[in-house]
Amino acid sequence: MSISKELLDILACPKCKGDIRxxxxxxxxxxxxxxxxxxxxxxxxxxxxxxxxxxEK
Known part of the structure; x- marks a missing residue:
């Protein structure tokens, strides 16, 4: 089950507050x-x- 685009648009990394994908x-x-x-x-x-x-790098 994938998350919605709307939710993805408002979520941010809790550590740096940057974009996530x-x-x-x-x-x-x-x-x-x-x-x-x-x-x-x-x-x-x-x-x-x-x-x-x-x-992993």
């Missing part, structure tokens, strides 16, 4: 600035810094 598999949100992945579980984005996963 859906990842390729649409099961997470990526902040390119912080290099973090916020998971989407049951259609709900988990926007907690302590639960974010660092992106």
């Amino acid at each position: 859906l990842n390729a598999s649409q099961d997470g949100l990526i902040c390119d600035h912080c290099q973090l992945l916020y998971e989407i579980r049951d259609g709900i984005p988990i926007m907690l810094i302590e639960e974010a996963k660092p992106l």
Whole structure:
């Protein structure tokens, strides 16, 4: 289940307040600035810094 474009437009990275985008598999949100992945579980984005996963380089 993907999140709506309207929700994606208003969400921001909780760490840097920057833009986020859906990842390729649409099961997470990526902040390119912080290099973090916020998971989407049951259609709900988990926007907690302590639960974010660092992106692999």
